[in-house]
Amino acid sequence: MMQSHNGFWPAENAGPLFFLPPLIIVLYVMEATDKVLGPEHKKEIIRYTYNHQNEDGGWGFHILGPSTMFSTALNYIALRLLGQGFDDGDEGAMARARKWILNHGGLVAVPSWGKFWGAVLGLYEWSGCNPVPPEALLLPRASPVHPGNLLCYCRMVYLPMAYLYGKRFVGPITDLVQSLRKELYNEPYDQINWNRARNTLAKEDVYYPHPLVQDIAWGFLHHVAEPITNCWPFSKLREKALKLTMEHIHYEDENSRYFSIGCVEKLLCMLTVWVEDPNSEANKFHLARIPDYLWVAEDGLKFQSFGSQAWDANFAIQAYLASDLIEEYIPTIRRVHDFVKASQVRQNPSGDFTKMFRHISKGGWTFSTLDHGWQVSLLLSLMPPELVGEKMEAERFYDAVNLLLSLQSKNGGFPAWESQRTFSWVENFNPTEFFEGTFVEREYVECTSSAIRGLRLFRRLYPGHRGKEIDICISKGIQYIEDQQLPDGSWHGCWGICFTYGTWFAVAGLVAYGKSHKNSPALRKACQFLLSKQLPNGGWGESYLSSQNKVYTNLEDDRANLVQTAWALLALIGAGQGQVLRRASGSGFGMGLRVGVEVDVRFWERGRG
Numbered sequence: 001m002m003q004s005h006n007g008f009w010p011a012e013n014a015g016p017l018f019f020l021p022p023l024i025i026v027l028y029v030m031e032a033t034d035k036v037l038g039p040e041h042k043k044e045i046i047r048y049t050y051n052h053q054n055e056d057g058g059w060g061f062h063i064l065g066p067s068t069m070f071s072t073a074l075n076y077i078a079l080r081l082l083g084q085g086f087d088d089g090d091e092g093a094m095a096r097a098r099k100w101i102l103n104h105g106g107l108v109a110v111p112s113w114g115k116f117w118g119a120v121l122g123l124y125e126w127s128g129c130n131p132v133p134p135e136a137l138l139l140p141r142a143s144p145v146h147p148g149n150l151l152c153y154c155r156m157v158y159l160p161m162a163y164l165y166g167k168r169f170v171g172p173i174t175d176l177v178q179s180l181r182k183e184l185y186n187e188p189y190d191q192i193n194w195n196r197a198r199n200t201l202a203k204e205d206v207y208y209p210h211p212l213v214q215d216i217a218w219g220f221l222h223h224v225a226e227p228i229t230n231c232w233p234f235s236k237l238r239e240k241a242l243k244l245t246m247e248h249i250h251y252e253d254e255n256s257r258y259f260s261i262g263c264v265e266k267l268l269c270m271l272t273v274w275v276e277d278p279n280s281e282a283n284k285f286h287l288a289r290i291p292d293y294l295w296v297a298e299d300g301l302k303f304q305s306f307g308s309q310a311w312d313a314n315f316a317i318q319a320y321l322a323s324d325l326i327e328e329y330i331p332t333i334r335r336v337h338d339f340v341k342a343s344q345v346r347q348n349p350s351g352d353f354t355k356m357f358r359h360i361s362k363g364g365w366t367f368s369t370l371d372h373g374w375q376v377s378l379l380l381s382l383m384p385p386e387l388v389g390e391k392m393e394a395e396r397f398y399d400a401v402n403l404l405l406s407l408q409s410k411n412g413g414f415p416a417w418e419s420q421r422t423f424s425w426v427e428n429f430n431p432t433e434f435f436e437g438t439f440v441e442r443e444y445v446e447c448t449s450s451a452i453r454g455l456r457l458f459r460r461l462y463p464g465h466r467g468k469e470i471d472i473c474i475s476k477g478i479q480y481i482e483d484q485q486l487p488d489g490s491w492h493g494c495w496g497i498c499f500t501y502g503t504w505f506a507v508a509g510l511v512a513y514g515k516s517h518k519n520s521p522a523l524r525k526a527c528q529f530l531l532s533k534q535l536p537n538g539g540w541g542e543s544y545l546s547s548q549n550k551v552y553t554n555l556e557d558d559r560a561n562l563v564q565t566a567w568a569l570l571a572l573i574g575a576g577q578g579q580v581l582r583r584a585s586g587s588g589f590g591m592g593l594r595v596g597v598e599v600d601v602r603f604w605e606r607g608r609g
Contacts, residue, residue, distance in 0.1 A: 003332055007339025008309040009316050012295050012302075015062045017052060018113070019263050020045060020303040021074035023290070025121050026271045028081045029171035030278070036290055041301060042082050048300025049075050050093055057096030061434060064544060069202035070114045070434065072100055073107055073184065077123070080180060098183055107184040108192060109202040111433040116161060120271070122170045122177045123184065128194035130431060131221040134162035134241035135229065137248075145429060148357035149421040151441045155357060156252060156261050160268035163245045166238055169275050198222065207434045207548070214429055246276060251356050255349045258285040263293050263305050310343055311367045337388040340365070344396060359418040360406060363399025398465055401458055404451050405466065408473055412480030413443025414451045445484055445491045445502050449509030452477045456512050478513050481506050482522050488532075489525030490552070498546035500564045503530060507571040517576045527577050530568050539565040 003009055024045070027033040037045070053059055058067025059075045076097045079088075088094050101107065107118060108128070116132075118124030136158075139146045147155050171177075181189040199215065210218075229238050249269050252260070260266035270286035277283065295304050317336050320329055343365055349358045409420055420441045430439045455470050484491055485506070486499075493502025507526050517523050533540055533552060539560025545553040555561060572578065 003316075003335060005335075007335035007337070008313040011308060011312045012297055013304045013306065013308040014295060014297075014302045015064075016305070017059050017062060017065075017071045018074055019305065020049070021078035022117055022264065022267045023293075023303050024078040024081050025074075025117055026267045029120060029271065030274050031172075032287060033081075036287060041294075044296060044301035046079060046082055046084065046300075048302055049079055050089055051299045053089075053093055053097065057093070057098075057100040059097075062544075066204070067100060068205045068434070069101065069104055069110050070205050072097060072104075073110050073114055074117065076101060076184075077121070077180060080176065080183075086179075086183070101184055102186055104202045104204065105200065106186045108197040108200050109205075111201055111205045112431050115197075116165075120164060120169065120171060122173045123180050125192075125194045126165065126168050126170075128192070128197040129165070130198050130218040131226055132158065132162045132165040133221060133225065133229070134166040134245045135237060136162070136241075137244050138237070138241055144422045144426050146422075150426070150439055152357075152417045153261060153265070154438050156265040157268060159245050159248050159252075160265070160272040163242055163249070163272045164268075164275065166242050166245070167275065195222075201433060205433055208430070208436050209433070210431070211428050214431070217429065218431075246272070248356060249273065250282065251349075251351075253282060253286070255358075258282070258289045259292060259306075260289075261306075263303055266290075266293065306367065308367055310340070310365050313339060334389050341392055341396075344392075344400070346396075360403060363396070363401070363403040365400075394462060394465075397458060397462060401455065401466065401470065404455065405469060405473055408451075408476065409443050411443065411483070412448070412476030412478075413445075413484075414447040414477065415441045415443055416447050417441065443480065444494050445481060445509075446493055446495050446505040448477045448480055449505040449512075452481075452509045453512040474513065478510065478515075481509050485522050485525065488552075489522075489527075489529030491526075492550065494547075496567075497542050497544050497564070499552045500530070500533070500540055500542045500567050504567040504571040507574050511574045523575045527572060527575050530572055534568070535560050540568040541565075 024033070027036055049059075052063045053075075054067045056067055058069075058072035060066055061068050061071055065071075076094070079094065079097075084094060086094060089097075107114075107124060110118065110124075112130060115124055115129045119126045119129055136145065136147055141148055143149070147158050150158070185192065198218070199210075228234050249272055253269055253273065260269055266286075266289070270283070273280060273282045273286055293304050293306070295302050313336050317333070320326055320333065326333060345361045345364045345366070348360050348362045349356065353360075404414070407414055407419055409415065418441050420443075422440055424440055424442075427437065427439045430436075432438055452474050455474055458465075459467065459470050459474075481491070486492065489503075490499040491502035491506040492499060493505065495501070503526050507523060510520060510523055515523055517527060530540070533542070533554075535541060535554070535558055537560055539562070541555035541559050541561040542564050543553040543555050
């Protein structure tokens, strides 16, 4: 991997197959496709989409997943909007996709996000969507379901969706849209029962069924609240809510320089800004940031969730630090050190940011604030200036620590973005059928472990800054990690797959605190868990199905995965169980790991010292 001149290592951050189609839909509606995408862009997008079509004709939620209505419908629509014909594609690819859609109920069976995009494009009626009332913004801020109390990503999806729903915006009904209305339904478009379609879902897409209380709420909003808010004088309330919604969208746009919090939110906000004023400066700024999300690889052009520069830079620099070869790569180390320094958030969001539902951000690093980004800087701060150049000022580390301390929850855990603001039962109103845990911010073992490790190192370097508070924070964090351990000795990870990943982070946090295999029952159980999952060839390999089903699942054919083997070995070495390397090194798979593992042993031993 080549380091960029900016100091980070560019890398792909993709996989979901529902990111790219909304880009095509939004550009089509805005009549901006040719302004943003040239012929080669379109060619590579089409190639990428066909490359990940399943044998049954559909597309999965992600590149490894079985076909779902959501991804199949959206990717079919995107291909048609890019100029693919009714029967184009190798081996009848478009015909097979259309057959899959119709055989599974047609577009009426697409889940809620698919219904939304269909309504925006004019392929689906708003009356067939469950409500997204903008008036929720007018609730008292103390209300548990106020958007300002929800997970930031949920909030930034809700705001533009609520605006577009409140406006009942529909793009131009072109000849192609008319054709798609005929292609994607099993009955004439004008005969569809849209009220029944609101809750019609293909079984392949229902990972998390709506609880009864949610269906009752949507029914009330659809049949009672919506007709009222569309009539005077209550329509004035909607106008007020829509105006307030746009204020929040513009605030987020300006504070992110129109990059947005993620690719889905980016497209929603961009479309909303265009609907408000197609000729605005904000619309031009949004279009200019689209290339930041594009990535070309061997399988084609994709739309990434966002960049992972700080994340990837951190892992790369940790590898250098573990190798004892730092002095041979001084220019590389200096560039990444400068990148980390330049990437720190130096000020809070503008204006009265608490009114705009924002937490303090000064001192943080993005992707992610609580994970490895800032720990890289602390590790680098141990290195002499002749290697890294001008070091970071202590005050900047103070800002980072102040941010971390502000985020810890009462249970000792750390969330990823903001402190938890509402109750867990609010998750019952999560309207998405394929995402779990999207409404309420929560704590993560990975974030907690990373925070503990960084705070421990900071405490050693700067003992005079909030020392007592940091000690209490770390102690509570350790208790949280131990409380989250599952009966089999593992931890569930959310930012990687899955039990291997979570266990690696948990072990690292416990070891940083001074726990060991001898004095920690939690570490002994963790080691037993990892050893129980080691494959006959010496490696580890865990499937994404572990995350979905919450049960440890091996990769197909019990094959090992290099990255997950490294996670497991790092955890075992950190816990003082390096003797397991004999088994890993005794197999053909393990032989390739031997040199790197020995380096990791030295790294961990040095870290414990």
